[in-house]
Amino acid sequence: MARVLDDPVLGQAIDGSPSLGLGEGFGPLLSPGEQAVLAQAPKLGAGRTSPVQDAIGKVWNGPNTALGAIYGGLGMGAGEIAHIFAGAPEPKVFLRDNALQFTNNPFGGVGAITLGNTTTWKGDPYDPSDKEWHDHRVPRLEPHPADRPGHTYPQHETEHTYQGEQLGPLYLPSNLVGGLNAMFNGEDWHGSHNWNEIGPSSNPPSAWPKVTP
Numbered sequence: 001m002a003r004v005l006d007d008p009v010l011g012q013a014i015d016g017s018p019s020l021g022l023g024e025g026f027g028p029l030l031s032p033g034e035q036a037v038l039a040q041a042p043k044l045g046a047g048r049t050s051p052v053q054d055a056i057g058k059v060w061n062g063p064n065t066a067l068g069a070i071y072g073g074l075g076m077g078a079g080e081i082a083h084i085f086a087g088a089p090e091p092k093v094f095l096r097d098n099a100l101q102f103t104n105n106p107f108g109g110v111g112a113i114t115l116g117n118t119t120t121w122k123g124d125p126y127d128p129s130d131k132e133w134h135d136h137r138v139p140r141l142e143p144h145p146a147d148r149p150g151h152t153y154p155q156h157e158t159e160h161t162y163q164g165e166q167l168g169p170l171y172l173p174s175n176l177v178g179g180l181n182a183m184f185n186g187e188d189w190h191g192s193h194n195w196n197e198i199g200p201s202s203n204p205p206s207a208w209p210k211v212t213p
């Protein structure tokens, strides 16, 4: 299987081609306007791994992805109910940035949860009308020190997808132990003692902390 984001067929699907119905049946797809905005945003992680590495990573990450798809799908159901009865933003699902993106999803926690090659978002960083998560034509930048370039929320979550491709079944235990380690050290879950968050929170973001010789 070719790398998801480099796949020209999938690229067409994201850009609105009817040639591949990927995503149909999951729920509402992006409107042409949304697709146009998305097409201008940089595609994250493109070309990072070879097609073979990519395929192995996706399979290794598969159990996490299955869990994430169920999780995001259930959240999407809850989001549809909130949308219909309470006027909440419409939940969406689409492929982008090395993951199946579930947006406007009440299961997004405090911001986003990446499980395998899926990310479940509380808001929608890909939607220009989402003032909390999106800024102009590029997804909103995560807060960062003035002397650092910063990065977007999707850049952070994309790094977690690559962690999953490397750790496979160890991804969840690693996050659980890392998060607890941070809390035992008086930090919040994303603190510096959670080794899973250091790389994705770096500028520029990476899967793991950069080791300086």
Ligand SMILES: [Zn+2]
Residues within 6 Å of the ligand: 156, 160, 196, 197, 200
């Ligand atoms: Zn994170």
